Ligand code: ATP
């Protein structure tokens with residue numbers, strides 16, 4: 001017999017028992033974004049490879065070694081999106097959405113990176129991305145942080161994440177700093193690992209982002225970018241922190257927070273947890289005004305963030321406060337030929353009357369005992385029982401599956417609907 005084909009390493013199925021938590025989380029994400037007036041945008045999963053090279057930058061981890069790139073049948077180089085920011089901006093430029101307008105957008109879906117799979121790090125993972133365009137001030141930076149803060153609170157995990165903040169200044173400010181930083185590391189070459197020696201030439205700021213504990217000290221003593229910021233960048237940053245103070249949102253300034261991507265300027269932030277080991281960043285983002293021109297647009301403003309949903313769910317998994325929706329509320333047992341037909345009809349009537357109720361009808365027959373077993377396994381609170389005898393009398397029996405004390409009742413169809421309406425309060 002042939003071997004079973006298995007899923008690709010690092011790409012996971014979400015099984016039915018896991019989907020309620022996903023759906024619950026997705027609903028809260030939508031609600032929170034909705035209450036700030038953000039619109040959804042839906043984007044392709046595949047883009048031209050050039051888009052990511054030009055936006056993310058050639059010397060980033062993503063472009064250097066993580067992209068799923070392939071040749072289309074006509075020879076074009078295409079890439080499965082490793083993130084959403086580039087595609088979202090590409091779409092807005094292409095459709096002329098950035099001309100004299102502001103936008104507050106979100107998207108949700110899979111991203112692809114060829115990384116070494118481990119807990120919290122997959123090759124296909126889901127991100128919520130939020131992007132805003134056309135707003136230059138620190139107030140929109142603060143609004144994004146407010147959204148995330150509200151999300152954590154609604155999901156009951158505010159105490160599990162902390163906000164880390166930094167400013168990367170402008171390109172010009174960063175260039176001056178970069179030189180100082182390179183000089184500093186040149187005098188400490190012996191402390192650098194292989195990756196950092198390479199980055200010293202390509203992307204020295206990324207050295208600050210190292211996860212190698214042996215380099216902790218050399219990085220901790222490195223000069224700080226904050227000291228190289230001009231007045232405009234500094235005011236932007238201090239206005240943002242003052243706004244957060246006023247709103248009561250706590251944060252930690254992390255001078256070594258540089259983010260992996262090249263396109264950020266001024267504000268950058270991450271929401272970090274200590275509960276997920278080294279995959280502790282749940283959400284990250286910042287301002288990336290320069291990317292718009294880099295992709296051929298007129299000078300403009302952009303700030304956004306992306307949240308890793310698998311990491312978020314890992315934080316929610318042990319949460320006791322979350323009440324997930326049941327998949328089945330009521331299970332209908334049908335015994336006998338007439339009962340099967342009448343049961344199907346009655347089930348449709350119930351669904352018309354109580355649209356929110358989840359009613360599953362037993363299919364493929366079986367003894368009443370085996371149908372009760374299935375009813376119990378479905379998670380339903382009540383079983384509706386229809387035999388040919390009930391059908392001829394125009395009634396149905398209702399039995400609680402969770403409380404043995406509740407007596408079984410026999411009601412006519414209208415009374416049964418009423419009973420279910422009260423039991424589920426969904427009328
Ligand atoms: P990391 O430092 O963990 O590699 P990153 O800087 O590459 O993260 P971003 O590109 O900023 O991540 O993506 C935003 C968020 O998406 C991350 O904070 C994380 O929650 C999630 N994320 C990124 N890569 C993965 C992955 N391979 N698997 C699961 N989630 C991921």
Ligand code: MG
Pocket residue numbers: 061260
């Ligand atoms: Mg990464």
